[in-house]
Amino acid sequence: MNIHWRKSTRSEDHGNCVELAALPRAIGIRDSKAPDAGHLALTPRAFADLLTRAKQDTLPR
Template identity: 40%
Template sequence: MTNADWIKSAKSANSGECVEMRRHDGAIQIRDSKNPEGAVLSFTPGELDAWIDGAKKNEFDHLL
């Protein structure tokens, strides 16, 4: 897959609590949209898939 522009969830459009994601050089990258020059986290597709699976199973709900 080619490199993509940063995107964010429609749900976070005006809430001020936004993260952005993109695919870049085979990785999925995540950053804080309020600090676009700050840190960028990079994950393999498999790592992100494992996290999404856990989120769907409510494994992280206790953190909210």
């Protein structure tokens, strides 16, 4: 399977970004500086929750 990773158009060229990919049953998330280090796979529902919490600034620190 060929996975197409993408990063936000708002990302800078410094490499401090995350990349996303649509996987068969999940959303893949990886570090753009270390693409070969693996990735996280979240269900679409978990990914939506992550985005909501990030926008609300309610993620644990």
